[in-house]
Amino acid sequence: MAEPSSVSPLRGKNEPMTFEATRLSISDVMLIRSRRFTDARGYFAETYRRSYFDEIGVRADFVQDNQALSVRANTIRGLHFQNDPHAQAKLVRVLTGAILDVAVDLRSGSETYGQWVGAKLTADGGEQLFIPRGFAHGYCTLEAQTVIAYKCDNYYAAEAEGGVHHADRDIGIAWPPDVADPIVSEKDDRLPGLGEIVAPFVCESAP
DSSP states (O other): OOOBOSOOOBOOTTSOTTEEEEEBSSTTSEEEEEOOEEETTEEEOOOOOHHHHHHTTOOOOOOEEEEEEEOSTTBEEEEEEEOTTSOOOEEEEEEESEEEEEEEEOEETOTTTTOEEEEEEETTTOOEEEEOTTEEEEEEESSSSEEEEEEESSOOOGGGEEEOOTTOTTTOOOOOTTOSSOBOOHHHHTOOOGGGSOOOEEOTTOO
């Protein structure tokens, strides 16, 4: 699995020490941690502050929140995206349980086209993964009764749905080793491989 890069954590010069973000090896994808304030009752944490996200360069205007329950461990959902003009950036976190969360670069002209990065997100840790537009997204549940929540910066549009098969060899995602026979929907299991699609996005920094 692609590891976080050596870029120093992004804390925000003008923000309180509430969040910390680390760029992954595909640097547009960020792992974000929130500070938790704990006492005998439990904890409190901010999970989103627009001013901080603006400061680190994440200027997604989130318009829709989604939540999903996976009853069993080893459930894979994805890899999903929406075509332009309905492309979505996502901010994903886990409310109960744990997942391996994955983003695949689908931007034509990108040096990392077809490559993936991932991070373990847990309810106990409170980590979040920011996935910008131009990527396919998917995850595997690591525990039963896992609930995730995620923000999107564009509304769901059925007519714009797209996807790539989670087990495509050209992408080569290293799903957990015990996921030899994952639980996958029929719809997701019919998704094409990377070589069967035309790149749905263009890298803005490509020459």
